[in-house]
Amino acid sequence: MTKTGFVIANLFRKKTRTFLTLLSVIMAFLLFGLLQAVNVMFNSGADFVGATRLVTQARVSFTQPLPSRLLPEIEAVPGVARVGWMQWFGGVLGENDQIVAFAVDPLRHHDIYPEWVMPDAQWKAFAETRTGAVVGRVLADKYKFKIGDKLPMKSNIFPQKNGSKDWQFDIVGIVDGKDEQWQRNSSQVFINFAYFDEANQFGSGRAGIYFLKLTDAGLAKQVADTIDKKFENSPDETKTQTEKDWNIGFAKQFGDIGLMVRWILFAVFFTLLLVVGNTMAQSVRERVPELAVLKTLGFSDGSVLGFVLAEAVAMCAIGGLMGLGIATLLGLAIQKAIGAQLPLSVDGQVWIWGLLAIAVLSLAVGLFPALRAQRLKIVDALAGR
Amino acid sequence: MSNLITIRDLTKSYVRGKQKVEVLHGLTLDIPKGDFVALMGPSGSGKTTLLNLIGGLDQPSSGEISIDGKRIDKFSSGELAKWRAHNVGFVFQFYNLMPVLTAQGNVELPLLLTNLSAAKRKQNVAIALDVVGLADRSHHKPRELSGGQEQRVAIARAIVSDPTLLVCDEPTGDLDRKTADEILTLLQTLNRKHGKTIVMVTHDPRAAEYANRTLHLDKGQLAEQAAH
Structure with missing residues (x-):
């Protein structure tokens, strides 16, 4: 004992x-x-994204898209290295399988998010194919998607000009995350913004939310203040914050x-x-x-x-x-x-x-x-x- | 024979509610090494109090208690605990075994305070259980043993660390005559054959006859002494 x-x-x-x-x-x-x-x-x-990116959204809500015309003014702000944008597509696969889908500018997205890894040829195909779509690895594995497949996807927000909410894209790339954490989150679809912008019934010129890559992370506050000041008292007032804060805010919409x-x-x-x-x-x-x-x-x-x-x-x-x-x-x-x-x-x-x-x-x-x-x-x- | 226990002017009082009760009044006593002493007396005479003081379970209000030359009345609570572990074995009326442990586990309990290896502990436990005649019941829990067997386990527990002194508080008070005689014979053997000094509190004159002498306490003082 x-x-x-x-x-x-x-x-x-x-x-x-x-x-x-x-x-x-x-x-x-x-x-x-x-x-x-x-x-x-x-x-x-919020934890795994870097603080080297800023997000500029409409001051009132991220659901209100910012217009594309703000792009040159944002790009001109000192400290901004590259600007991209994303428009929430509201994607639905199959009967009612809600998925995360964004309309993005392919090459800008590639520049701003080096964490998404894909062969150059596929990035090129994405940029050059109007109906092109890139699928995250996790989603591709789940639905057995492969390059060359057609991707039928509904949007629960945007109808096409003919009134149909049934869109069809061509899968031109399968994107991986740079590490385990990013890979775990590779469950979204990116579609070519140019096609979306032209084909949706609500009209063109809606960039959605801007994502900014900075020349120096230390300039984050200064750049954010400059941008928000620039659009103060305009019809498109902005709210600029680090991507991490933006993600936390997004999660907190659930309470x-x-x-x-x-x-x-x-x-x-x-x-x-x-x-x-x-x-x-x-x-x-x-x-x-x-x-x-x-x-x-x-x-x-x-x-x-x-x-x-x-x-x-x-x-x-x-x-x-x-x-x-x-x-x-x-x-x-x-x-x-x-x-x-x-x-x-x-x-x-x-x-x-x-x-x-x-x-x-x-x-x-x-x-x-x-x-x-x-x-x-x-x-x-x-x-x- | 030299004295194992030397008690001088021992006084013990308790506070019960608002009243101070003096249980022992200036008691003086010597018990030689190897003696077997029975303490008798009416209820409230101070027998158990004296036994508790000899066993180092309590501290006197005044006076001296020396056991084997050590002034245990001067010990702190921690020192007393350590002293008890090495020098005294206790046997209670209601056995006070741990119900969750087997006979072997109960006997081994005091040895957990030593540096003995598990194998050596097991060996010592086997010897102690053999001495009390319970070698074959070592894996039984207390509820699977008779009263007499439980008391034998308690005695094995008391002797397993080979103490000089055994203090027994009514060790046969809960047993029938025949079993009581067996237990008292065992105590007598431990005294005569193994040289243990035993101080036993009892109400039973027949039990007291197994001792070498009987001390009578009355109202906290030694009344008389009888040799057997």
């Missing part, structure tokens, strides 16, 4: 109670893992995910604290004489405190690790089922927070019963006083 064995034996002395408590810890950490993953997912879009996650987790952990704390307190209360015997045998006050605290740590660690493990597997299963459009991943960051939560919870539920055990007076405890 070892001290660890003794702790584990005590932990499982009332099996039903311990299993039920463990189940509540597992459920809480499962929820914790998944919710943290959601939180990370909504912020990760403050971080705040919601924090409140839900607060409620879950508060309940858990009561459940596990009560179990631990009850467990110590029931074996006051046993703890007194330990002290009688020569275990110090500190050792007895350690035994009780170790039980709390074991309970929280077993339940917490199992919960996080299940959350990780569930995250992978969800990602596999839905695809990279929902990159729900219980990653290292979530695990670090999870381990921290296990440590805090162990202390919170174990410390008071452990202190009570530490302070027991042997003669009183043995006499049942």
Whole structure:
């Protein structure tokens, strides 16, 4: 027998109670893992993009497109190396499979986003094919698209001039991300802006949102201020920010995910604290004489405190690790089922927070019963006083 | 024979509610090494209090207690714990075994405080269980043992770290006559054959007869002494 064995034996002395408590810890950490993953997912879009790009959108909302005529004025701002633009297409594949599709200027897009990797020949084909479309690797794999295929895609916003919302493009390239994170996000379609601009019923000259590559990241604030000042009090007032901030703002249109996650987790952990704390307190209360015997045998006050605290740590660690493990597997299963459009991943960051939560919870539920055990007076405890 | 236990002017008082109760009044006593002493007396006479003080479970209000030349009344709580682990074995009326551990686990418990290897611990546990005649029940949990067997496990636990002193609080108080006699014979053997000094609190005059002498306590003072 070892001290660890003794702790584990005590932990499982009332099996039903311990299993039920463990189940509540597992459920809480499962929820914790998944919710943290959601939180990370909504912020990760912002984390991996660089700060060397700015986004200029209409001041009122990004849904209001900026006109193409602003391009020369933006290009003329000192510090701007290259300007591209994207127009949200509102793409739908098949019956009702919503996908991310943008109309872009191919060569400008290539210059501004070196993170999207594709052979030069395919970039050239994209620029030269009016109906050309480039599909992200993840989406191409999912739908088994290949170069040369026709891509029938509906737009839930833009009809063609003949009134039909059914568009057809030619796949001229499959684009990859430069690294794992970008690759995970390669689930969109880029279509040739020139064709879109000419063929859509709402008229031409709508650039949508401008993306700016800077000569120096340190000029970001200065360039943003200059652009917004330039269009102040015009019919097309702008709001310019770093791409990272823009992505965060985009995610927050769903609400403050971080705040919601924090409140839900607060409620879950508060309940858990009561459940596990009560179990631990009850467990110590029931074996006051046993703890007194330990002290009688020569275990110090500190050792007895350690035994009780170790039980709390074991309970929280077993339940917490199992919960996080299940959350990780569930995250992978969800990602596999839905695809990279929902990159729900219980990653290292979530695990670090999870381990921290296990440590805090162990202390919170174990410390008071452990202190009570530490302070027991042997003669009183043995006499049942 | 030299004294193992030397007690001088020992006083112990408790505060119960608003009242201060003095349980032992200036008690003086010597117990030689290798002695087997029974402490008898009416309820409230201070027997268990004296036993707790001798075993280092409690501290006196005043006076001196020396065990094997060490003034344990001067020890801190931590020092007392360490001292108990190496010098005293305890046997209680209700056995006080850990229900989650087997007989072997219970006996091994005090050895977790030593630096002995797992193999050596196992060997010592086997010897202790053999001494009390329970070698074949080592893998049984307390609820699978009879009262007498539980008390034997408790005695094995008390002797496994080879202490000089055994303190026993009503060790047969929860047992039938026959089993009680077996346990008392075992204690007698530990005293005579293995040289353990034993101080035993009992209400039972027949149990006291197994001891070398009986000390009678009354109202916190030694009333009389009888040799057997």
